[in-house]
Amino acid sequence: MEERELQVLVRRTKTISDKTGSSRRSALKQLVQATRSSNASLKIFAANNIPDFFQDFPEAEEDAINAVYDLCEDQMSPVRMAGYNALVQMSRLEKKWVKRNADVLVQLLQSDDPNEVAMVRKALVDHLQFDSRVTLGVLCDQVVPPDDLADPEELAMRNSLRTLVLSFVIGELKKGQLIRYMAPGSEAEDTLVNGLISAIPKLDETDTQVILKDILMQLQFLDTPCPRGATLSQSVLQRAKSALFDDHMNLDAQNGTRSLNKTRPYLDMLSVILISKRQGNLEDLFNFYTPILGKTVLSSISTEDQLIVLRHFAEALHACKSNPPSVIRLLNLTPFFFECLSKANLTQVIPQKVCVLLLRGLLLVADNGWVIPPQVLHSAQSLGRIVPSLDQGGDIHELIRSMAAKRPETSSKPSPISRTASAPPVPSTSGASAKLTLPPSSSTISISAEPYARSGVKPTSKVKTLSRKQPLDSDSSPQPTKKVKKGGGEGGGELYSVIPSLLSRMGTSPSLPKMPPHSHSGPVRQQTFPHSRLQRSESSPSVHMGLKIKGAARKEESLLSTESENNHHAGQRQAPTVNSSLMDRLALNGGMVIIDSHARRSKKRGMA
Numbered sequence: 001m002e003e004r005e006l007q008v009l010v011r012r013t014k015t016i017s018d019k020t021g022s023s024r025r026s027a028l029k030q031l032v033q034a035t036r037s038s039n040a041s042l043k044i045f046a047a048n049n050i051p052d053f054f055q056d057f058p059e060a061e062e063d064a065i066n067a068v069y070d071l072c073e074d075q076m077s078p079v080r081m082a083g084y085n086a087l088v089q090m091s092r093l094e095k096k097w098v099k100r101n102a103d104v105l106v107q108l109l110q111s112d113d114p115n116e117v118a119m120v121r122k123a124l125v126d127h128l129q130f131d132s133r134v135t136l137g138v139l140c141d142q143v144v145p146p147d148d149l150a151d152p153e154e155l156a157m158r159n160s161l162r163t164l165v166l167s168f169v170i171g172e173l174k175k176g177q178l179i180r181y182m183a184p185g186s187e188a189e190d191t192l193v194n195g196l197i198s199a200i201p202k203l204d205e206t207d208t209q210v211i212l213k214d215i216l217m218q219l220q221f222l223d224t225p226c227p228r229g230a231t232l233s234q235s236v237l238q239r240a241k242s243a244l245f246d247d248h249m250n251l252d253a254q255n256g257t258r259s260l261n262k263t264r265p266y267l268d269m270l271s272v273i274l275i276s277k278r279q280g281n282l283e284d285l286f287n288f289y290t291p292i293l294g295k296t297v298l299s300s301i302s303t304e305d306q307l308i309v310l311r312h313f314a315e316a317l318h319a320c321k322s323n324p325p326s327v328i329r330l331l332n333l334t335p336f337f338f339e340c341l342s343k344a345n346l347t348q349v350i351p352q353k354v355c356v357l358l359l360r361g362l363l364l365v366a367d368n369g370w371v372i373p374p375q376v377l378h379s380a381q382s383l384g385r386i387v388p389s390l391d392q393g394g395d396i397h398e399l400i401r402s403m404a405a406k407r408p409e410t411s412s413k414p415s416p417i418s419r420t421a422s423a424p425p426v427p428s429t430s431g432a433s434a435k436l437t438l439p440p441s442s443s444t445i446s447i448s449a450e451p452y453a454r455s456g457v458k459p460t461s462k463v464k465t466l467s468r469k470q471p472l473d474s475d476s477s478p479q480p481t482k483k484v485k486k487g488g489g490e491g492g493g494e495l496y497s498v499i500p501s502l503l504s505r506m507g508t509s510p511s512l513p514k515m516p517p518h519s520h521s522g523p524v525r526q527q528t529f530p531h532s533r534l535q536r537s538e539s540s541p542s543v544h545m546g547l548k549i550k551g552a553a554r555k556e557e558s559l560l561s562t563e564s565e566n567n568h569h570a571g572q573r574q575a576p577t578v579n580s581s582l583m584d585r586l587a588l589n590g591g592m593v594i595i596d597s598h599a600r601r602s603k604k605r606g607m608a
Contacts, residue, residue, distance in 0.1 A: 003042045006030055010049050019056045028053035028060055035067040040076045047071050047082035051089035065090065065097065069104060081119055084108070088123050091130050102127045102138040109164040121168060125177050132181040132188040139165050140195025143211075145202045162207065170214045184220040193221055193228050200235045205262060208239060212269050222277040233273050233280030237288055240266035244292065260305045263292075267312045275319045282319060286326040289313050293330055298340060306340050311354050317361030323370050331370065334362065335379035346387050352396065355387065359399035366406050377403055 013027040031053065034046035047068060054064035068090065071083030087101045105127065108120045127135040142165045145158065169192075172178045182188040196211050203211070216222070222229055243262035250258060260267075274285045291297055292309055301309070313330070320327055337358060344351040359380065366372055384400040 003034075003039060003045060006034055006042070007045065014052065024053055025057055025060070028057060028064065032060075032063050032067045035071055040074075040079050043071055043074065043076075043079045044082040047079070047086040051086055051093060054090065055093050061094075065100075072104065072108060077113055077116065080111075081116060084116075084119050084123050088126050091127055095131055098127055098131045099134045099138055102135045103141075106138060106142055106161070106165060109168065110161060121171075124168065125172060128172075128177070128181040133186075133191050136182070136188055136192045137195065139169060140192060140199070143196065143203075143207075144199040166207065166210055166215070170210070173215060173218055189219065189221060190228070193219065193232075197228070197232050197235050200239060205243070205265075209265050209269075212236065217269075217272060222273070222279060225278050229273070229277065229279030230281070233270075233284070236266060236269050236273060237280075237284060240270060240288060248297065257302050258297075258300050260301060260308070264305070264308060267308060271312050271315055275315055278319075282316065283324045283326050285316055286320075286324070286330060289316070290326065290330060293333055293337070295333070295336055298336070303340075303344050307344060307350060307354050310337055310341070310358060314354065314357035314361040317365055318357070320361075320365060321368070323365060323368050327365065328370070331362070331365065331376070332373075334358075334376045338379040338383045342383050342386055352387070355383070356395050356399065359396065359403065363399065363402055363406070366403070372403055372406055374407070377407055 009027050009030060013023045016023055018024070028050070031046045031050050034042045035050075037043060037046075050064050050068060054061050068083050068086045071086065072080055074080050074083065084105070087105065091098045091101045102124065105120050105123050109117060111117050111120065124135065142158075143162050145162075169178065182192065193216065196216060200208055200211060216232065222232075240263060243266055244260070247258055247260050247263050270285055270288070273279050274282055289309070289312075293313060298306060298309065317327075341351060341355055341358075344354075346352060346355070362372070362376070362380075380400050380403055384397050387396045
């Protein structure tokens with residue numbers, strides 16, 4: 001049929017009220033046949049009118065739609081473009097054809113004519129308006145690689161088509177067209193997100209980065225934590241692990257280091273998804289960093305990559321609200337992190353910023369209950385000594401001081417002279433006690449002694465009880481314990497660094513020579529106190545004693561009593577009163593010990 005006759009037939013049948021009459025059926029049949037004509041003008045006329053008739057005859061729909069598809073592949077560009085318009089009109093009239101027509105339009109994105117590509121893009125946008133969920137599903141089907149595709153030529157075509165589809169989605173997303181027909185939380189958004197996430201494990205690095213950065217990161221579903229976000233984080237973590245393995249296997253033969261070329265982009269994505277967007281479990285991110293931050297891997301990569309990894313790790317610490325085991329394991333490696341930073345050029349801005357981020361992250365974790373180990377603080381202080389004070393360096397030094405302030409031992413150190421040594425438990429006795437008064441500026445010491453000879457406890461040469469209750473005067477700074485001679489005698493001997501106890505000075509310590517027996521007419525036994533921190537200088541003013549000694553030693557009482565009688569009969573100088581204190585007697589005798597056993601013997605007799 002000639003074009004003019006066909007035009008007359010179509011105009012006449014359009015005016016007939018009976019939509020399913022034979023005249024309209026005949027007109028549709030003539031239009032389908034015209035699509036096979038060699039006349040381009042006739043083909044274009046057929047493409048423009050088929051949509052007005054096909055919907056009335058369901059049994060003829062298949063022939064009509066196939067005829068339009070043939071027009072879309074015609075050799076003449078005007079005919080093809082008329083076919084694109086026909087597909088849009090048919091999808092608008094009958095929604096059941098949206099999926100099939102959208103699939104054809106996606107294939108047509110491979111056209112070499114820019115004008116045709118623009119028309120196809122517009123036709124796809126129209127299909128998004130008709131049914132966004134179905135159209136987005138068609139687009140995702142073209143993105144996900146098939147599992148059973150073995151033909152290299154077809155595989156190359158699918159890869160090329162995937163790039164075109166992603167380009168279309170990104171372009172329309174930037175224009176706002178995609179968001180217009182895809183409301184947040186709608187089925188259309190779910191279709192696109194789930195389809196792209198399922199494609200990530202099967203795509204190469206380039207397409208994966210495009211999907212993550214240019215599409216998924218731009219959608220609003222990541223604004224709040226959701227199951228799809230958790231699924232996305234797991235997909236990205238798996239791809240990051242695979243990329244890390246590939247990078248670890250590639251060793252640069254020239255400098256002997258490894259580069260994180262494949263892993264680096266995923267570090268940025270993981271930070272955005274798990275830290276900025278708060279999707280998924282942050283502990284999974286720390287588990288991912290565990291092998292990277294180990295000494296084996298971290299020391300084998302370049303300094304640039306070390307800074308990138310440490311920066312992302314520090315950002316993760318900032319987002320950490322608790323201290324899971326995975327975080328504690330990594331914090332134990334902090335001294336090595338500071339060692340790596342010390343090898344970087346700390347005069348540059350980037351290394352300094354990484355130092356600041358890491359130190360702030362450590363302080364935040366410390367606020368969550370982590371106790372900063374001494375080695376971490378020492379390594380940070382070592383790093384601070386080589387960091388210049390300019391630019392970020394001032395912040396680094398301030399942060400290190402803040403770390404030192406959080407250390408318990410640095411905030412409240414005990415007095416260096418506060419020491420306590422407990423004596424072994426022994427049964428209490430009613431031994432005599434002597435009171436010794438020291439100057440107010442001296443320490444007050446309580447020393448308990450037991451008659452070891454009676455209790456059977458083996459005496460020791462160490463001070464058993466020593467509790468300093470008052471600080472020294474400002475003019476008497478703490479001095480190290482002086483070494484004294486065993487026995488306190490004149491004739492040299494083995495040195496030891498422990499202040500001898502009263503028992504050792506009285507002759508009851510096994511480390512000092514025992515007091516030999518004397519006759520009644522023998523001289524008074526004298527013993528000199530060794531010099532110690534507790535003793536005031538001879539040039540000091542008058543000494544006011546304040547030392548309380550409980551339970552004087554009673555070892556060899558019979559011997560002491562005998563010496564006391566000899567001293568009394570020989571007219572030796574005795575203390576003024578029987579009840580005078582031990583230190584009073586010491587002061588009267590120039591620091592010499594005079595054993596006043598007369599009082600002891602009198603008291604003993606009184607007790608008897």
